[in-house]
Amino acid sequence: MAQPDWDLETVSGDMSPIDENKKPETRVYQVLNQIPRGKVASYGQVAALAGMPSHSRLVGRILSNLPRGTRLPWHRVINSQGRITNPDPARQLARLEEEGITLIDGRVSLKTYGWQP
DNA sequence: TCCATGACACTAG
DNA sequence: CCTAGTGCCATGG
Numbered sequence: 054m055a056q057p058d059w060d061l062e063t064v065s066g067d068m069s070p071i072d073e074n075k076k077p078e079t080r081v082y083q084v085l086n087q088i089p090r091g092k093v094a095s096y097g098q099v100a101a102l103a104g105m106p107s108h109s110r111l112v113g114r115i116l117s118n119l120p121r122g123t124r125l126p127w128h129r130v131i132n133s134q135g136r137i138t139n140p141d142p143a144r145q146l147a148r149l150e151e152e153g154i155t156l157i158d159g160r161v162s163l164k165t166y167g168w169q170p
Numbered sequence: 171t172c173c174a175t176g177a178c179a180c181t182a183g
Numbered sequence: 184c185c186t187a188g189t190g191c192c193a194t195g196g
Contacts, residue, residue, distance in 0.1 A: 096178050107191060113177040114193070130177075138177045145177090 080104060081115050088129045091152045092168040093161055095133045135160040
């Protein structure tokens, strides 16, 4: 089959509130789509907003399994210290800078770019 | 089943 | 502000 069975690759920003009934990945995807351009959120923040506090590591695992070519803004997720913990930091850094987010000493200022839902 | 690992968070010093 | 230690939880060997 040519297309993967991911149906949320192209979802737009106007998603409905988090659906508790759906799978964890789906809920995480919905949260990702809420993060506005030019802002960032921590793994723990995404987990909490997805309705599963204390599952920050799970969020990281889900992001690592995103299909190649996804349109989800995975690059807007960083750790609570403002650091990029992605195995391939160069790509994420490029994407963040593309949105006007600048890093200082390898760190994003959550005070400036942190997303406040 | 135990143990190690991981795109984490939080606190103490 | 930075590092270490500890807590967490899903996975995989």
